[in-house]
Structure formats: C-alpha cells, structure tokens
Amino acid sequence: MQFNENGYTKRQRQQWMGILAGSLTKNLENSWQKMPEKPEYKHLHKPETGSIMVRGRAGGSGNSFNFGEVTATRCTIQIKNGHVGSAYVLGLDHRHAELAAIFDALLQDPLHHCEISNSVVSRLKDSYDKHKEEIAKKTAATKVDFFTMVRGE
Amino acid sequence: MLSSIDLNKLTPGFSDPVQDSRQTFRAVLDAMAHPGRIVIIDNFFSPPPPLNLASAAICLALLDFETTFWTEDLKAKAPGTGWLRFHCGCSVIQNPLEADFALITSPDIMPALNEFNIGNDENPEFSTTLIIQAGRLSATKGKRLTGPGIETFSTFNVEGLTNRFWQDRQSQSAIFPLGVDIIFTCENRLAALPRTTKVEG
Numbered sequence: 001m002q003f004n005e006n007g008y009t010k011r012q013r014q015q016w017m018g019i020l021a022g023s024l025t026k027n028l029e030n031s032w033q034k035m036p037e038k039p040e041y042k043h044l045h046k047p048e049t050g051s052i053m054v055r056g057r058a059g060g061s062g063n064s065f066n067f068g069e070v071t072a073t074r075c076t077i078q079i080k081n082g083h084v085g086s087a088y089v090l091g092l093d094h095r096h097a098e099l100a101a102i103f104d105a106l107l108q109d110p111l112h113h114c115e116i117s118n119s120v121v122s123r124l125k126d127s128y129d130k131h132k133e134e135i136a137k138k139t140a141a142t143k144v145d146f147f148t149m150v151r152g153e
Numbered sequence: 154m155l156s157s158i159d160l161n162k163l164t165p166g167f168s169d170p171v172q173d174s175r176q177t178f179r180a181v182l183d184a185m186a187h188p189g190r191i192v193i194i195d196n197f198f199s200p201p202p203p204l205n206l207a208s209a210a211i212c213l214a215l216l217d218f219e220t221t222f223w224t225e226d227l228k229a230k231a232p233g234t235g236w237l238r239f240h241c242g243c244s245v246i247q248n249p250l251e252a253d254f255a256l257i258t259s260p261d262i263m264p265a266l267n268e269f270n271i272g273n274d275e276n277p278e279f280s281t282t283l284i285i286q287a288g289r290l291s292a293t294k295g296k297r298l299t300g301p302g303i304e305t306f307s308t309f310n311v312e313g314l315t316n317r318f319w320q321d322r323q324s325q326s327a328i329f330p331l332g333v334d335i336i337f338t339c340e341n342r343l344a345a346l347p348r349t350t351k352v353e354g
Binding site (some may be wrong): 078 | 160161162163164165166170239240
C-alpha cells in the first residue's frame with residue numbers, strides 16, 4: 001500500500017469522498033455545526049452544477065457504453081493551511097458539495113484527520129451503508145433472470 | 154494529470170464566474186472591434202506569476218476543456234500553467250502550431266508568428282489567438298493603425314516587442330485572410346491587434 005506524505009492512501013481518500021458525497025446534506029450539516037472550532041476556508045471553485053456522462057457495463061462485463069447523463073454539483077475548497085478538498089456530488093445541492101469539499105480538505109490535513117475521521121466519517125458511514133443496503137435490496141427485488149429452455153428432442 | 158499541479162499553492166479565480174466572464178468577454182470584444190483601443194479589465198483577483206490580471210481574466214473567460222493552450226513554460230508545476238489548467242480545464246499542448254490560444258509572457262524571446270496556427274483557407278478562424286504580456290500599452294504615439302473598426306487611423310504602441318515581431322506582423326498581411334489575432338495585455342489593461350488591421354511606422 002502506498003501512503004502519501006500525509007499518511008493516507010488513495011483508496012482511503014476515495015472511500016471518504018464517496019461517503020461524504022453519498023450522505024445526506026442534513027447529516028453533513030449536523031456534523032459541521034457540532035465542530036467546536038470551524039476552520040477558515042476559501043473557494044477555489046464555488047459550487048457549480050453541470051452534467052456528467054455516466055458509463056457502465058451491462059452485467060458488469062463487456063464494453064462500457066454511455067448509460068446517461070446525471071446532474072452533478074462540484075466544489076473545490078482550500079483550508080487555511082493550504083490543503084485542497086474537492087467534492088462531486090449527485091444533484092443540485094450546493095451546500096452538500098461545499099461541506100463535502102471542506103471535510104475532504106480537513107481529512108487530508110494530518111492535524112484534523114483523526115478527529116474528522118472518527119467524529120464525522122465513521123458516523124456518516126453507518127447511515128450511508130444502511131442507505132446503500134436499502135437501495136440494493138429494492139433493486140435486487142426487481143432483478144430478472146433470463147434463461148433459455150432447451151427444446152425437447 | 155491534475156495531481157501534478159501544486160494544489161496547495163492555488164489561488165481563487167473570478168469571484169463571480171458568470172458575471173466576471175461576461176464582463177471580460179465584453180472587454181475583449183470591445184478591444185477586438187476597435188483595434189488599438191486600450192480597454193480596462195475592471196476586476197480584482199490575484200493570479201500567480203507570471204500572469205498579469207488582464208491575461209488571467211482573458212484565459213478564465215475564453216479557455217475551457219475544449220480549447221488547446223500553449224505557453225512558454227508548460228510544466229504543470231509552473232504556477233501560472235498549473236493555475237490555468239485547474240481553473241480552465243484546458244489542455245496544455247507542446248506544439249504552438251496546434252494551439253487555439255497561446256500566452257506569451259516574454260515577448261522578447263517569443264517564437265515567430267508563423268510558428269503558430271494561421272488557420273486554413275476553408276477555416277481561417279481556426280488560427281491561434283495570441284495573448285502577449287507586454288510592457289506599457291500606449292495610444293498616444295507609435296504605430297499608425299488603419300483598417301476595419303478604425304474610423305481614420307489610430308496610434309498605438311506596445312513596449313517590449315522586438316523589431317522582428319513587427320516584421321513578422323507585416324509579412325502576415327500577405328497571407329490574409331489567414332494569420333493570427335493578437336491581444337496585448339499589461340496589468341489590468343488590454344488592446345487587440347486583429348489580422349485585419351494594417352500597421353505602419
């Protein structure tokens with residue numbers, strides 16, 4: 001595993017960015033409001049909404065094809081000591097992208113990493129996992145298995 | 154690719170991207186329509202060196218992921234180039250001949266004008282637009298400009314350009330309608346020299 005100079009792996013960052021992007025805005029806002037000392041930050045990219053082409057593979061194999069466009073909002077934040085956080089979240093919620101980017105910046109900062117990881121990400125992860133599981137269950141219920149009957153001789 | 158930019162040193166661009174881009178576009182339009190007229194970019198932000206405010210604003214307004222861009226120092230670690238790549242998402246290319254836009258920060262050692270894209274007969278508008286960061290721009294004495302957008306004639310001077318540059322510019326008149334369009338910038342001021350303008354003196 002390759003750690004960068006701040007002590008986290010690319011995979012770890014992907015994970016927390018995914019959790020931040022997939023959580024509800026009100027949960028992120030709660031965590032933010034609970035922070036005793038709010039860090040100073042500035043916008044490198046203010047939250048802006050655009051569309052992204054989602055590509056996928058049918059059944060998880062074969063060539064990927066353009067599945068469709070989704071609306072996404074992105075934001076890039078710089079906290080006072082220079083760490084830069086980014087967020088790409090589905091939908092139109094500017095505040096969601098902003099908070100996710102702030103937390104991403106804080107998580108990259110060795111000074112804040114442990115605190116945010118324990119108090120924010122781990123808590124968000126529980127509801128994120130639950131939410132994902134629900135969606136997976138709902139989707140699984142609609143699954144259709146195709147099969148071909150062999151014609152008798 | 155983005156990881157090679159020094160993110161920690163980045164500064165913000167336009168504070169209001171929509172309005173500021175529109176105002177900058179308007180300024181460039183005004184300058185292009187009136188060759189030699191000095192137009193002021195009324196905005197404030199801190200672009201990294203070697204970019205001046207006017208060049209940075211023009212790039213933020215005109216460059217995006219579909220435009221190709223060339224400048225003298227192409228390394229992502231170069232503060233100006235990294236900043237433009239981050240904010241504009243433009244692709245930085247090695248060959249000035251393929252560039253939609255080129256930024257020149259040291260006009261004394263710039264490539265000859267025919268090393269940029271001059272367009273082709275079917276699509277003369279595919280040529281490179283040069284943004285040249287020069288010394289002082291002045292409209293009181295210097296070259297005599299005539300052509301579309303100028304009622305009689307206007308006077309115009311840019312400090313820091315070589316004689317070779319003006320010779321190059323002169324020889325471009327022979328290949329019209331091909332050729333490059335040029336925007337000169339200095340601090341928060343800009344002036345344009347489109348290919349239609351005739352330069353004398």
